[in-house]
Amino acid sequence: MSHPIxxxxxxxxxxxxxxxxxxxxxxxxxAGGDLTIERLLSAYSLGIFPWYSxxxxxxxxxxxxxxxxYPQKFKPSRSLAKLLRKGQFRVTSDTCFSQVMxxxxxxxxxxxxxxxxxxxxxxxxxxxxxxxxxxxxxxLGDELVGxxxxxxxxxxxxxxxxxxxxxxxxxxxxxxxxxxxxxxGFEIIDCQVHNSHLESLGAQEIPRDDFLSTLEHVTQxxxxxxxxxx
Numbered sequence: 001m002s003h004p005i006x007x008x009x010x011x012x013x014x015x016x017x018x019x020x021x022x023x024x025x026x027x028x029x030x031a032g033g034d035l036t037i038e039r040l041l042s043a044y045s046l047g048i049f050p051w052y053s054x055x056x057x058x059x060x061x062x063x064x065x066x067x068x069x070y071p072q073k074f075k076p077s078r079s080l081a082k083l084l085r086k087g088q089f090r091v092t093s094d095t096c097f098s099q100v101m102x103x104x105x106x107x108x109x110x111x112x113x114x115x116x117x118x119x120x121x122x123x124x125x126x127x128x129x130x131x132x133x134x135x136x137x138x139x140l141g142d143e144l145v146g147x148x149x150x151x152x153x154x155x156x157x158x159x160x161x162x163x164x165x166x167x168x169x170x171x172x173x174x175x176x177x178x179x180x181x182x183x184x185g186f187e188i189i190d191c192q193v194h195n196s197h198l199e200s201l202g203a204q205e206i207p208r209d210d211f212l213s214t215l216e217h218v219t220q221x222x223x224x225x226x227x228x229x230x
Contacts, residue, residue, distance in 0.1 A: 006030040008060070012039035015048055018062045018208060026193075027063030034058070035123040041132065044151050044158050047208075047215050049192060054117050064208035067191040067198060071157075074178035074202055080171055089146075089169060090139040091176045093228060097128040100135040100147040104161035116161065124160075127151065134227055136177050138169040146170040148177065150189075152227065154219035157181055158190040174201055184223040188214055 006016040008030050021029040029048060033039055035058065043049060043060060052059040076084060083089075098121060105116035127133035132153065138146035146169025148162035157177075164170035181189065190211070191203045 008033035008039075012036055013042045015043065015046055015060065018047070018064075018212065021062045021064065027061040028059060029062045030060040031057045033060070035119055037123070037126060037130065040123060040127065040151075041153065045153050045215075045219050047190070047212050049158065049160075050120070051115055053115055061192075062208065063193050065194075065205040066208050066211040067194045067203045067205050068211060069178070069189040069191055069198070069201065069203050071178040071181040071186050071189055074175070074182070076171075076175045077200075080168065080175060083168055083172060084175060088140070089166075089172050091173060092137045092139065093180075094128065094134055095137055096144065097133065097135040097149065098125045099144065100137060100149050100163075101125070101161075103144065103147065103163045103165075104149065106163070124149070124151075131227070136173040138164075138166075138173040140166055140169070147173050152186075152223075155184075155186045155221040155223050156188050156190065156215055156218045157186055159192070171201065184225050184227070185221070186223055187218045187221075190215075 003020070006020060006029065008014070016030055018029065021027050035050065048060050048062050050058050051061050101116060101121045101124060105121070124133045128135070133149065133151050135149040136147055137144055145166035146164040148159065148170060150160045151158040162170040162174065191198045194203065194205055
């Protein structure tokens, strides 16, 4: 690390400039603070998000490059399009937000633990009640088998996590999300950092400065219609 980490003050609207983010670990910008509604909304509108392990101070990130998906350009693969046409799954939104977060927090075979703790579930559930956080649920009969959640500010959606208990369930949820975001005038989905699963859904990496420039104007726009689909 080339400089000491920046510790946040009590002011929920004050974050260091993105240029102060570390190159290694990529994007680490600040530590401390809290998960109040004011701080979370301020952070996301600036392209900053919390990610930390239980027992650590809250860590705030702004990686470069940034992984994004443009919902208007999303095209499901041939196999996914076939699944969507079959209608095997039922997709809803905002019917069980906290449950989706808890499912995303559940241990996975490829992970030793989770970064989604009880404090995060509480804060993001409050954001859901205020209309800023949303979930998409994928059902097989009456069983919740997949889903995702994230934050919506203006015409930007900040994807946080997804889970799948049935093959392709999270992809079905994501494809439905993209279709509805596009219909509502959303212009960008923040996927934060690259991974192979997101790449398979069409995520691409762009320079952080380009992401922040886009974010500056799309967060000021208003989506068309209300968030309600499924």
